[in-house]
Amino acid sequence: MTHHTSRLLTQDLTLGYGERRVVREVSVAIPDGAITVVVGPNACGKSTLLKGLARLVRPQGGTVLLDGEQIHRRPTKEVAKVLGLLPQNPIAPEGVVVADLVGRGRHPHQGVFTRWTAEDRAAVEEAMVLTDTYDLADRAVDELSGGQRQRVWIAMALAQGADLLLLDEPTTYLDVAHQVEMLDLLAELNTRRGTTIAMVLHDLNLSARYADHLVALHDGRIVAEGTPDEVVTEEVVRTVFGLDNRVVQDPVSHTPLVVPVGRHRPRRPVAPDPQADQATATSQENR
Amino acid sequence: MATTTTELIQPDRLRSSSAAGPATAYAVMLGLLVVAAVASVLIGSRLISPTAILEAGPDRTVVEIRAVRTAMGVLAGVALGLAGACMQGLTRNPLADPGILGVNAGAALAIVLGIAHLGAGGMAAYVVLGLVGAAVASLAVHAIAGIGRDGATPAKLTVAGAAFAAAASSWTVAVQLVDQTALDVMRRWQVGSIGGRPWDLVASLAPVFLVGTVLALALSRTLNALALGEEMATGLGRHTTRDRVFVGIAIALLAGTATAAAGPIAFVGLIVPHLVRTRTGSDHRHLLPLSAGYGAVLVLVADTVGRVVLPPSEVQVGIMTAVVGVPFFLLLVRRGRMGL
Numbered sequence: 001m002t003h004h005t006s007r008l009l010t011q012d013l014t015l016g017y018g019e020r021r022v023v024r025e026v027s028v029a030i031p032d033g034a035i036t037v038v039v040g041p042n043a044c045g046k047s048t049l050l051k052g053l054a055r056l057v058r059p060q061g062g063t064v065l066l067d068g069e070q071i072h073r074r075p076t077k078e079v080a081k082v083l084g085l086l087p088q089n090p091i092a093p094e095g096v097v098v099a100d101l102v103g104r105g106r107h108p109h110q111g112v113f114t115r116w117t118a119e120d121r122a123a124v125e126e127a128m129v130l131t132d133t134y135d136l137a138d139r140a141v142d143e144l145s146g147g148q149r150q151r152v153w154i155a156m157a158l159a160q161g162a163d164l165l166l167l168d169e170p171t172t173y174l175d176v177a178h179q180v181e182m183l184d185l186l187a188e189l190n191t192r193r194g195t196t197i198a199m200v201l202h203d204l205n206l207s208a209r210y211a212d213h214l215v216a217l218h219d220g221r222i223v224a225e226g227t228p229d230e231v232v233t234e235e236v237v238r239t240v241f242g243l244d245n246r247v248v249q250d251p252v253s254h255t256p257l258v259v260p261v262g263r264h265r266p267r268r269p270v271a272p273d274p275q276a277d278q279a280t281a282t283s284q285e286n287r
Numbered sequence: 288m289a290t291t292t293t294e295l296i297q298p299d300r301l302r303s304s305s306a307a308g309p310a311t312a313y314a315v316m317l318g319l320l321v322v323a324a325v326a327s328v329l330i331g332s333r334l335i336s337p338t339a340i341l342e343a344g345p346d347r348t349v350v351e352i353r354a355v356r357t358a359m360g361v362l363a364g365v366a367l368g369l370a371g372a373c374m375q376g377l378t379r380n381p382l383a384d385p386g387i388l389g390v391n392a393g394a395a396l397a398i399v400l401g402i403a404h405l406g407a408g409g410m411a412a413y414v415v416l417g418l419v420g421a422a423v424a425s426l427a428v429h430a431i432a433g434i435g436r437d438g439a440t441p442a443k444l445t446v447a448g449a450a451f452a453a454a455a456s457s458w459t460v461a462v463q464l465v466d467q468t469a470l471d472v473m474r475r476w477q478v479g480s481i482g483g484r485p486w487d488l489v490a491s492l493a494p495v496f497l498v499g500t501v502l503a504l505a506l507s508r509t510l511n512a513l514a515l516g517e518e519m520a521t522g523l524g525r526h527t528t529r530d531r532v533f534v535g536i537a538i539a540l541l542a543g544t545a546t547a548a549a550g551p552i553a554f555v556g557l558i559v560p561h562l563v564r565t566r567t568g569s570d571h572r573h574l575l576p577l578s579a580g581y582g583a584v585l586v587l588v589a590d591t592v593g594r595v596v597l598p599p600s601e602v603q604v605g606i607m608t609a610v611v612g613v614p615f616f617l618l619l620v621r622r623g624r625m626g627l
Contacts, residue, residue: 017436018436051518054518054521054522055521056518056521056522075524076521076524076525076526077524078524079524080522080523080524081524083522084522085518085519085521085522087516087518087519087522089516090515090516090518090519091379091514091515091516091519092515093511093514093515093569094381094564094569095564095565095568095569096568096569096570097568100568100570104511104512104515104523105523107508107511107512107523107524107525108523108524110508112505112508113505157522160523
């Protein structure tokens with residue numbers, strides 16, 4: 001994982017709004033064919049960094065390079081054929097049906113008056129099959145559940161032809177089951193299609209589980225970077241989030257699992273409860 | 288999860304594009320347009336037999352006058368329908384209308400200022416002034432909305448437009464209060480009428496109208512991308528600021544043409560794209576041409592009905608579109624509530 005090539009990277013990237021610096025001199029490389037997750041507390045600049053990578057924000061200093069060229073110097077339509085984006089609040093036009101919305105991902109491949117080609121159609125079909133949205137083709141996007149809708153947006157980015165996918169908190173409005181479903185889908189795209197994925201996630205434990213490469217951001221700077229095992233340590237979590245915590249092993253994925261230590265309800269010694277012990281024993285036997 | 292076998296893919300399910308689906312919609316629209324145009328030539332305070340269109344005779348002059356009027360109606364209707372659809376796409380507000388960006392108010396202000404200070408008179412002068420006013424209004428509104436970090440967002444455009452319209456209207460009224468000629472002209476112009484226009488006015492407006500129409504239609508994919516939100520549009524490879532300027536120019540040309548030629552005709556730019564959207568969806572590649580066609584149909588029908596509804600006098604088209612538009616709109620709202 002350490003000697004990966006990176007089509008997308010930043011060099012001393014500084015981003016901000018007016019006087020306010022949100023991302024300060026960040027140099028980060030998004031490893032090709034891997035899943036990179038950016039984590040950090042609220043307002044640490046992680047969303048802004050992602051927007052910078054997606055050329056949505058102009059650098060105040062430093063550069064973003066895509067295939068060795070400055071992303072802002074390249075024709076934006078050409079960038080769009082390589083780089084797909086799922087912002088935090090995409091807008092689905094009223095009444096639009098799934099196939100139509102996914103079809104809009106073909107935008108960078110089409111001219112002003114060019115007709116819909118067989119290639120466009122094939123790309124849309126493939127994107128819908130890959131994201132399991134094919135059966136929703138005729139449905140209005142407004143009527144879909146949050147999880148289905150996110151899959152449709154990802155299908156749109158795939159129809160775009162994107163090899164790199166940038167996602168800004170794709171699980172925000174989803175319940176835990178749909179969060180896992182969403183991340184499983186991204187992991188599948190990554191393994192089956194080789195799609196490079198870089199995303200911002202809120203949930204540290206899910207991040208540790210799904211990321212190949214983890215970037216921890218604090219106050220606009222990178223505090224730690226590497227595999228989840230390297231990054232998710234009690235010390236880093238304390239520095240980045242200011243949270244007293246314990247890191248244990250996730251019993252399912254064997255990745256680090258952060259257990260917060262709050263001020264309330266701590267370490268209350270649990271009275272030995274034979275019934276509970278028995279229940280645990282039974283459930284283990286059943287496995 | 289996803290199945291990858293290709294035989295499961297039924298091609299008909301993907302009607303995502305220029306498939307045969309909307310062909311019927313275009314045919315119906317063109318049919319209605321022809322009927323409305325013919326009716327507009329034949330029906331009036333004086334009824335004319337269909338043969339008069341073809342043969343020379345005493346009715347010939349009436350036919351010609353009505354033909355000009357019909358051409359004016361088509362021009363104004365197409366322009367308003369397109370401008371409304373562009374406006375709704377640009378502001379992402381399904382109830383937006385060319386009045387919202389201050390275009391009408393700007394045109395009116397330019398006309399009264401021209402009359403009061405430049406001694407302008409005559410239809411041609413009013414048209415030029417109206418176009419200039421519409422253009423200046425669009426530029427001013429975009430400039431005002433562009434102040435600040437995010438540039439001209441839909442919400443800021445709407446607010447800036449409303450503020451500009453209010454300011455321009457106040458100024459217009461102030462000029463009218465001191466200038467009797469301006470008051471007289473505006474009193475007629477502000478109702479909205481396509482009658483009594485000379486043929487060369489249609490001819491001189493046509494180039495501006497055509498540029499606006501082609502520009503608007505060329506922007507359909509752009510509007511489709513902008514509809515997904517600022518960030519998504521940028522991600523799809525749009526320069527959103529530049530795009531919005533182009534859409535603004537199209538709106539100014541079209542709404543300016545229509546407003547300068549016929550005065551402010553209400554409801555067409557609002558209701559036509561709205562109605563078309565409920566039928567054909569939000570794809571601007573179909574929404575724009577269909578809105579153009581139905582805009583013309585609505586203006587022609589409203590004008591024709593206005594000629595016969597209160598004989599012997601005529602009700603101007605600006606009033607008729609409001610009369611036709613309001614119940615239409617209520618119907619839409621009702622149907623929307625009943626879940627179609």
